[in-house]
Amino acid sequence: xxxxxxxxxxxxxxxxxxxxxxxxxxxxxxxxxxxxxxxxxxxxxxxxxxxxxxxxxxxxxxxxxxxxxxxxxxxxxxxxxxxxxxxxxxxxxxxxxxxxxxxxxxxxxxxxxxxxxxxxxxxxxxxxxxxxxxxxxxxxxxxxxxxxxxxxxxxxxxxxxxxxxxxxxxxxxxxxxxxxxxxxxxxxxxxxxxxxxxxxxxxxxxxxxxxxxxxxxxxxxxxxxxxxxxxxxxxxxxxxxxxxxxxxxxxxxxxxxxxxxxxxxxxxxxxxxxxxxxxxxxxxxxxxxxxxxxxxxxxx
Numbered sequence: 001x002x003x004x005x006x007x008x009x010x011x012x013x014x015x016x017x018x019x020x021x022x023x024x025x026x027x028x029x030x031x032x033x034x035x036x037x038x039x040x041x042x043x044x045x046x047x048x049x050x051x052x053x054x055x056x057x058x059x060x061x062x063x064x065x066x067x068x069x070x071x072x073x074x075x076x077x078x079x080x081x082x083x084x085x086x087x088x089x090x091x092x093x094x095x096x097x098x099x100x101x102x103x104x105x106x107x108x109x110x111x112x113x114x115x116x117x118x119x120x121x122x123x124x125x126x127x128x129x130x131x132x133x134x135x136x137x138x139x140x141x142x143x144x145x146x147x148x149x150x151x152x153x154x155x156x157x158x159x160x161x162x163x164x165x166x167x168x169x170x171x172x173x174x175x176x177x178x179x180x181x182x183x184x185x186x187x188x189x190x191x192x193x194x195x196x197x198x199x200x201x202x203x204x205x206x207x208x209x210x211x212x213x214x215x216x217x218x219x220x221x222x223x224x225x226x227x228x229x230x231x232x233x234x235x236x237x238x239x240x241x242x243x244x245x246x247x248x249x250x251x252x253x254x255x256x257x258x259x260x261x262x263x264x265x266x267x268x269x270x271x272x273x274x275x276x277x278x279x280x281x282x283x284x285x286x287x288x289x290x291x292x293x294x295x296x297x298x299x300x
Contacts, residue, residue: 005033005042010159010277013246017263021272025262027248030155031255031282036076036101039282040173041069043151044143045077051147052083057137061086061130063120066094067229067289069282070142075102086110086133088126090117097288144172149210152176159277161185166279167192167258168219169228171199173281175206178217187217188265190258194227223261229253229290235260239298249299251283252290 009029018025030039037045052060060083064071071087078085085107089099093111103109116123121130121138130136139145153176156164164181168174168189178187191199199219207214225232231252239256243249250256262278265271291297 008033011248013248015245017266021266021269022274023266023272024275025278026161026276027278027280028155028159029280031249031280031284033282034076036105036285037073037080038284039069039280040152040155041073041143041282043155043176044070044148044172045073045139046151047147048137048139048143048145049077049081049083052137055137056135058135059084059086059133059137060139061088061133061136062139062143063088063090063117063126063141065090066096067098067286067293068142069098069286071102071107072098072285074139075105075107078107079105084108084134086129086136088112088117088129090114096292098286101285142170142172144170146209148172149176149179149206153180153210155279156180156277160275161277162274163188163271164277164279165190165258165262167254167281168196168199169193169254171202172206173279174217175203175210177279178203178214179207179210179212181214181216183214183216185216188262188271189217189219190223190261191219191221192224192228192254192257194224194230196221196224220261220265223257223264225257231294236296236298238263243299248280249284249287250280251287252298253286254283255280 011027011029013025033042062074075085087107088110110129112125116125149172152173155177163186165188168191174189225235238260239250250259
């Protein structure tokens, strides 16, 4: 079973921008949960791993891209708990920091085409691979199931705030958080994919699964910087300056975009006179791979 979490730091950062707009900004440092199983990945794996034990399974298999934070976290959880892990990886076989570390953690891979990957466990190659494993427990890509939603619903337990802001990929993390909101609180999600208006329906479906009728949330769709894992120079410059000013690392795929959006929304006066919680969902493990792909150096 997953061990109990320590108290996760909630760190206030201050700037003239916040003072001018009468906001307080606190960062929930979910990135500090674990060096490899950080942020929302720990939350999404918690109840999935507990169900693995409850069902008496002997291995875990999951899905992800070659740079997936979820693949990295699942492999680390397997190493920590002595669980054999297997990853069905989208695309051709590659070597990178994420997969090298996952392999060091004991994860075995099955690479499938992008077309086959879309079929998940219904694809012929994936189905045969899963069938070959010893009592496998299948976790969907990103831990995006009811277990993952329930884990994310615990992120802000006992935390006082007016507005919570976080990055969105699949929409599962914000769905869990929305389900836990009080009526006087609001969630703002920053999708990191281009054309992510489909997430509205996905979040609403997740909320129904969680038996939540909360409507105190919205998504800001204009901070994707060109799409998933894409960037512009002003995003990288922002992440560098944020690290210089506050000694907190953000990643360019998720948290960097979300924090950039938050600063911009405050600057525009769209958020003011509020106590804000920013959820740092981790993802720092992916920075090296991002730097290698794009020939960048974000943190010296």
